[in-house]
Amino acid sequence: MLSLLSKPARQLTVAFAITAATVTGLTFYQGGARAQTEAGTPPPPTVMVTQLEQQQIRTWASFSGRLAPVASAQIKPLVGGTIQQVNFHDGQQVERGQALFLIDPRPHQAALARAEAQLTAAQSRLALARHELERARQLLTDKLISQSLFDAARNEAQIAEAAVAEAQASSLQAELNLEYAHISAPVSGRISRAELTVGNVVEAGPNxxxxxxIVANDRLYAEFDVDEQTFIHFVRATEDPQTMPVELTLASDKSVIYEGKLHAFDNRLNTETGTIRARAIFENIDGALTTGMFAEVRLGAPQLSQALIVPERAIGTNQNKKFVLVVDADNTARYREVNLGKQWRGQRIIDGGLNAGDRVIVGGLSHVRPDTPVTPQPAAPANSVAASL
Incomplete structure (x- = not known):
């Protein structure tokens, strides 16, 4: 067909074809390059963020301690004799005033009877001496006896009064000895086994x-050592340390939390350890607490405080520095160095480096680098703060 066209027409047709081919090739090249670019650039990674808010929390400090009885007693005989009765079973719960042992009371009953008889005799002698003194006083008034005879009568009356007082003391002691033969529980609690049984002869005295x-088990002390810094911080925050909340969990079973109150701090700091001894008191609500158990004690600040809190998983380490990644207004991850405070319920208090309203990345950190775009999504809300106070 080209041979039928004139030479100028053939030249124009060839030029048009070359131009069309060039445009088509360029269009194909640009489309392929664009497709390759779009396929080689992944979208920004999705991260989970939490927006910081000031929260009211109570800070806690944890210590290790041991349980000790609020009241305990070792039962010793106050009088000698033969044990006639043991009125309890090993490990029994006893009440204050309950009969425990009976030491043969007959010797003490006889001693009491003898003391009472001596008291009666002394009272009789006193009555006679007083009567003689009155007669002597009348005779002295009538000048029928000398002053020395009157003085002797008065002296006899005084001796008789002293004898009555001595007999009364002996009678009281004999009565007490008879009472001591009946041994009862001085406190309520769980009693140990009987170390001596019926038929054994015991002696009173230092040996x-x-x-x-007996160990009281309705309430127990938790004794623990508080470091100097925590002691000063908590005591300065309140006028009455007993208002500080205290929680206890057993080392072998943390499923039950016992709530108590601070009983007292010791009156001096241990210079060797830099700690001060503290006591908290707890009700044995389920009967599981026993003297000598190892426990974890948590001492709470007396007042609530405002704080910013982030989960531990959001915190990274850069040599000796701690940091988090925050998302700015342009949805770009930014490096932010932070100062950490105390741990709180599996999270961390932030003392510096962050502000309320900052969006902190808490999930998807492995796919993020600082100064790179991200797609933020809100993280699942944490447990209610009120439930954790």
Whole structure:
């Protein structure tokens, strides 16, 4: 067909074809390059963020401690004799005033009867001496006896009064000894086994044997050592340290939390350890607490405070520095160095480096680098703060 066209027409047709081919090729090249660019640039990674807000929290400090009884007693005989009765079972719960042991009371009953008889005799002698004194006083008034005879009568009356007082003391002691033969529980609690049983002879005094021991188990102390810094911080925050809340969990079972109150701090700091001894008191609500158990004690600040809190998983380490990644207004991850405070309920208090309203990345950190775009999504809300106070 080209041969039928004139030469100028053939030249124009060839030029048009070359131009069309060039445009088509360029269009194909640009489309392919654009497709390759779009396929090689992944979208910004999705991250989970939490927006910081000031929260009211109570800070806690944890310590290790041991349980000790609020009241305990070792039962020793106050009089000698033969044990006639043991009125309890090993490990029994006893109440204050409950009969425990009976030491043969007959010798003490006889001693009491003798003391009462001596008292009666002394009272009789006193009555006679007073009567003689009155007669002597009348005779002295009538000048029928000398002053020396009157003085002797008065002296006899005074001796008789002293004898009555002595007899009364002896009678009281004999009565007490008879009472001591009946041994009862001085406190309520759980009693140990009987160390001596019926038929054994016991003696009173400094070397008297321990018959049994009682430990009160309705309430117990948790004794623990508080470091100097925590002691100063908490005590300065309140006028009454007993208002500080205290929680206890057993080392072998953390499923039950016992709530108590601070009983007292010791009156001096241990210079060797830099700690001060503290006591908290707890009700044995389920009967599981026993003297000597190892426990974890958490001492709470007396007042609530405002704080910014982030999860531990959001915090990274850069040599000796701590940092988090925050998302700015342009949805770009930014490096932010932070100062960490105390741990709180599995999270961390931030003392510096962040402000309320900052969006902190808490999930998807492995796919993020500082100064790179991200797609933020709100993280699932944490547990209610009120439930954790």
């Amino acid at each position: 008297a044997p321990i018959l049994a021991s």
